[in-house]
Amino acid sequence: MVKEKAVLTGMHFMSGDIACAEGAIAAGCRFFAGYPITPATEIAEHIASRMPKIGGVYIQMEDEIASIAAVIGASYAGLKAMTATSGPGFSLMQENIGLAAMTEAPCVIVDVMRGGPSTGQPTLPGQQDVMQAKWGSHGDYEIIALSPCSVQEMFDLTIEAFNLSETYRVPAFVMADEVVAHMWEKLVIPPAEEIKIVNRKRANMPPEKYLPFMPDDDLVPPMACFGEGYRFHATGLTHNEYGYPRTQSSEVQTKLVQRLCEKIRKNADKIVRAEENMLEDAEVVVVAYGIVARAALSAVKKAREKGIKAGLLRPITLWPFPEKTLAKAAENAETIIVPEMNCGQLVREVERITKSSRVFHLAKLGEEPHSPMEIFDFIRRKHK
Amino acid sequence: MRIEIRFAGFGGQGIIKSGIMVAAAACLYSGKHSVQTQSYGPESRGGACKSEVVIADDEIDFPKVTEPDILVVMSQHAYNSYAETVKKGGTIILDPDMIPNEKKLENVKIFRVPATKMADELGRRIVANVVMLGAFSAITKVVDKEAMKESIKANIPKGTEQLNLKAFEKGYEYGEKILKG
Numbered sequence: 001m002v003k004e005k006a007v008l009t010g011m012h013f014m015s016g017d018i019a020c021a022e023g024a025i026a027a028g029c030r031f032f033a034g035y036p037i038t039p040a041t042e043i044a045e046h047i048a049s050r051m052p053k054i055g056g057v058y059i060q061m062e063d064e065i066a067s068i069a070a071v072i073g074a075s076y077a078g079l080k081a082m083t084a085t086s087g088p089g090f091s092l093m094q095e096n097i098g099l100a101a102m103t104e105a106p107c108v109i110v111d112v113m114r115g116g117p118s119t120g121q122p123t124l125p126g127q128q129d130v131m132q133a134k135w136g137s138h139g140d141y142e143i144i145a146l147s148p149c150s151v152q153e154m155f156d157l158t159i160e161a162f163n164l165s166e167t168y169r170v171p172a173f174v175m176a177d178e179v180v181a182h183m184w185e186k187l188v189i190p191p192a193e194e195i196k197i198v199n200r201k202r203a204n205m206p207p208e209k210y211l212p213f214m215p216d217d218d219l220v221p222p223m224a225c226f227g228e229g230y231r232f233h234a235t236g237l238t239h240n241e242y243g244y245p246r247t248q249s250s251e252v253q254t255k256l257v258q259r260l261c262e263k264i265r266k267n268a269d270k271i272v273r274a275e276e277n278m279l280e281d282a283e284v285v286v287v288a289y290g291i292v293a294r295a296a297l298s299a300v301k302k303a304r305e306k307g308i309k310a311g312l313l314r315p316i317t318l319w320p321f322p323e324k325t326l327a328k329a330a331e332n333a334e335t336i337i338v339p340e341m342n343c344g345q346l347v348r349e350v351e352r353i354t355k356s357s358r359v360f361h362l363a364k365l366g367e368e369p370h371s372p373m374e375i376f377d378f379i380r381r382k383h384k
Numbered sequence: 385m386r387i388e389i390r391f392a393g394f395g396g397q398g399i400i401k402s403g404i405m406v407a408a409a410a411c412l413y414s415g416k417h418s419v420q421t422q423s424y425g426p427e428s429r430g431g432a433c434k435s436e437v438v439i440a441d442d443e444i445d446f447p448k449v450t451e452p453d454i455l456v457v458m459s460q461h462a463y464n465s466y467a468e469t470v471k472k473g474g475t476i477i478l479d480p481d482m483i484p485n486e487k488k489l490e491n492v493k494i495f496r497v498p499a500t501k502m503a504d505e506l507g508r509r510i511v512a513n514v515v516m517l518g519a520f521s522a523i524t525k526v527v528d529k530e531a532m533k534e535s536i537k538a539n540i541p542k543g544t545e546q547l548n549l550k551a552f553e554k555g556y557e558y559g560e561k562i563l564k565g
Contacts, residue, residue: 013408038426122426183447184404184420186411291447298445367423372446 004053007192016154016181017042020110020174021050023158024082026195029108030056031081033070035063035089038122039178040112043084064089068096068109075105076234078225080162084110087129088119090136097171098137101260103234104169104213104221106200108161111173112181113290113341115366124367125178127290127341131348133173134319140257142264144271145173145319147289151185157316163198164271168263169220175318177341179291179369203230213256214241219263264320274322275314276329278304282311284383285333287326287350289315291369292339298372303379310379321349330354335383337362339370358382387526388449389437392466393458393482396429398513402456403435405517405535406527410439412538413531419447432461439526454524456516458482458499477520479512495523495562502554511551518555523563529556 007026014022021043024032032047034040044060051058057074061067067083074081085093090111100107115121116128133145144164146157158174165172203210203224210230215221224230233243238253246252264271277297279285284303288296293314303310313329315322330336336354338347339362347361360382364370389406393399400422407420418439425431436449455470456477457463463483470476472491480486480496497519503512514536521532533552540548 011412013404013412123424179421179447182422184407185447186417294445294447301445368448371448371450373450 002053002055004050006054007189007195009189009191012187012189013184014151014187015042015184016148016151016176017112018046019151019154019187020084020158020176020181021046022187022189023155024108024162025050025054025056026155026189026192027080027159027162028197028199029080029082029162030054031071031074031079032057032083033059033061033067033074033081034083034085035061035067037086037089039114039181040084040086040110042181043110043112064092065096068093068100068107071107072096072100072103072105075100075107076103076226078228080106080108080166082108082110082162084112086112086114086122087116087126090129090132094132094136097143098139098141099236100171101137101141101143102139102236104223104260105171106165106169107171108158108165109171109173110158110176112176112178114178121366123178125291125341125369126365127177127292128345130175130318130342131345133175141260143171143173143319144168144264144317145175147175147316147318148180149290149293149314150180151183151187154180155187155189159195159197163196166198166200167220168267168271169200169223170264175290177290177369203228207231211241212243213239215259215263219259219266268320269324271317272320272322272325273316274325275312275316276325277312277314279311279313279329281309282329282333284308284310284335284337284379285329286310286312286337286339286375286379287315287346288312288339289318289346290341292341292364295370295372296339296375299375299379302372302376306380308379308383315346318346321353323353326350326353330356334358335360335379337375337379337382339364339375339378341365341369386438386440386444387454388452388471389439389454389456389526390434390449390452390466390469391437391456392434392462394461395424395427395431395433397433397458398510399433399458400424400435401539402513402517403437405532405539406520407437407439408539409527409531409535410437413534414528416440417442417444419444421447432465434462434466454520454526456520458512458516460485475524477516477523479516495519495559497555497558497562499555502558503551506547506551506554508547511548514548514551515555515558518552518557519559520555522556522559
């Protein structure tokens with residue numbers, strides 16, 4: 001029964017977590033399974049209050065393993081589905097994230113990063129899961145991961161995560177941090193008809209012609225949903241176009257796993273997003289994402305005031321990483337600075353792409369993200 | 385213009401909510417840019433807690449407070465941590481019954497508002513933060529009084545409007561009174 005509007009068009013003052021929940025609903029998400037965890041609890045809490053009023057389903061599962069399993073099931077049954085967690089829950093989900101990648105189940109996973117490892121610092125921010133997002137489950141596969149830096153982006157990028165997940169049939173991650181999630185800021189929700197929504201490519205051939213894992217030219221197979229009358233076999237084992245296990249075939253394994261990677265790699269130019277600030281003549285390029293990017297922008301402006309030609313590259317897609325944008329920005333840069341709330345993760349990607357020996361990482365752990373002054377001082381120290 | 389405000393106390397006093405209500409008043413009802421961030425411990429109630437608000441005419445890059453113009457403080461522990469972080473010439477609004485031991489501070493204006501006692505007199509200690517918001521509005525004038533009242537109404541449980549607005553008015557009157565000296 002629908003009792004409330006799904007899209008709350010208008011201007012709001014909201015927290016990042018609540019904006020994320022509203023973004024999911026606006027994107028068409030009608031199934032959420034999760035297990036509460038700080039600092040992502042408010043996403044589940046808000047969705048639990050909204051779903052019954054808009055004809056959707058909220059289930060609190062017994063843990064995060066079951067949560068992601070339920071999400072994959074809902075996705076296969078035809079709904080847009082999401083879960084939200086933090087580091088400890090994200091670790092538990094990794095096996096089934098691999099299952100979602102292997103069975104090409106579109107789904108969205110929000111990880112509001114707090115301080116780790118293990119249960120770490122539940123109420124404090126971190127950026128320590130960004131490599132886990134890329135490499136967390138075993139085997140070769142590709143995913144898409146987005147990094148919001150404002151309440152508005154918690155809304156916008158959650159919608160984008162659904163759109164990309166539906167387009168490429170991959171798990172898509174919203175890699176937020178505690179500050180962005182708990183921060184309250186202005187959020188503008190546009191009219192429903194102005195929000196771009198992408199739905200998965202559906203099977204439209206007669207059921208006897210349908211092969212569930214036969215890709216189109218874009219490497220993505222059209223998807224039938226369980227119960228629609230199409231014969232459909234899905235498995236985590238290496239499978240052929242019929243969905244049947246072929247555990248001894250080098251040919252099937254090569255074809256399948258390469259396609260799982262290539263459907264993202266070959267479309268990277270279409271997926272990748274980055275914000276470029278004052279990079280045209282930048283001698284110092286700061287690469288920062290999430291809440292740290294906002295401190296970095298302040299620091300870069302301050303550096304400009306002091307006559308240092310600094311610029312900011314903010315990856316909005318962490319995965320795929322904006323390689324070409326960085327390579328171009330780095331061409332004329334003398335110094336590259338990567339502040340992160342971890343001991344050095346995305347900086348490895350920056351080093352790999354730029355091959356520069358003048359890449360410097362600025363770690364920050366516990367309590368607060370970097371202040372603009374800390375980043376500015378680091379710029380001044382390293383750029384001589 | 386960039387004004388930094390820090391609310392501090394312990395979890396359960398409505399510290400985080402106070403920040404949200406001020407930031408929302410500035411953004412939704414006064415057309416300024418604002419952002420609220422928070423920091424609290426895993427124990428939530430009873431633990432140290434702070435809520436920070438930045439209000440500006442332009443877009444706000446860094447949302448955290450580094451050197452507050454205004455500190456509103458409601459526990460001894462929070463006072464000890466933050467009293468000396470206030471900007472030169474800045475303002476501290478404190479609840480003297482919650483903070484028996486004050487330090488000697490220079491270059492700050494100090495206003496003492498017995499918000500917890502006043503809330504008790506209204507029958508509900510839980511509105512002490514709203515009494516404080518009344519005094520805060522009167523003393524600092526950072527946000528318009530009517531905007532503040534709209535924001536409070538939008539952020540409290542239904543059925544408590546009368547109590548909260550009364551608490552706000554009491555705090556506002558008290559703030560005006562001590563401002564005049």
